[in-house]
Amino acid sequence: MTKNAELILNIINASYDHLTAEQIYLRLKEDQVKISLATVYNSLTALYEQGLIKKVLVEGFPDRYDRVRRHDHLVCSRCGRLTDINLKDMTAALQKEVPVPVLSYDLKISCICDECSKKERRN
Amino acid sequence: MTKNAELILNIINASYDHLTAEQIYLRLKEDQVKISLATVYNSLTALYEQGLIKKVLVEGFPDRYDRVRRHDHLVCSRCGRLTDINLKDMTAALQKEVPVPVLSYDLKISCICDECSKKERRN
DNA sequence: ATACATGCAAATCTTTTGCAATCAA
């Protein structure tokens, strides 16, 4: 684990913001860390392959990075905002329906976030 | 709805294969349809915006296109293969846990497909 | 005639890679 990778892992684990590679890069620069975007990407890939972080893919947005602790997501269908939600683990229930071993699952719930709701009510 | 868009919609609705834009393009060419890849992409975007098809995003794979009828997916974590699975609609149950209206949800179950299981047992 | 659909090539965006320079053990 390189020092840079550790910094990046800390940022991800300390934030609920589902940051993109570029946002992580900018945050590091703000903190006066001398690093390139390529190194951010490479470190993210390494962390991902070690299972230390997760990726969240949403149509129309660059990959966002996330903690590994199990949780689900609300996705705003207007602005793409991701919000964590802690639902009960469904692995066992899903396993009853699936003919092969369930390794994990990914649940995204589509909704309209408060901010976008307000915006729409104004118009 | 243009003739090309209709052809593409028919391909998607007639296949369980979760085709990529390029695969759709190749399938059309096989059928002697004169069309460009750009038009395939443009038509897919139009169909998607009209809510007539869905996209399936999986890490490391180009977008794949799918029917709109509600169903969930098994995703092979080795080869990326997508398999439809018909689980009970969970919208009502999720709504009880979520403080904003649930528009829809997307559930991907990670597993290892039969073919990859066999391959691994051989080695 | 008008508006839309098409195809091509170029542009875009995100991410990955080759490689030389640098750093750390």
Add this chain to the structure above:
DNA sequence: TTGATTGCAAAAGATTTGCATGTAT
């Protein structure tokens, strides 16, 4: 010294776009 890490710039892959041309009503 040796091997890993870094940064840069270039490449890559997927998708979108500008624009001139073609098509259908």
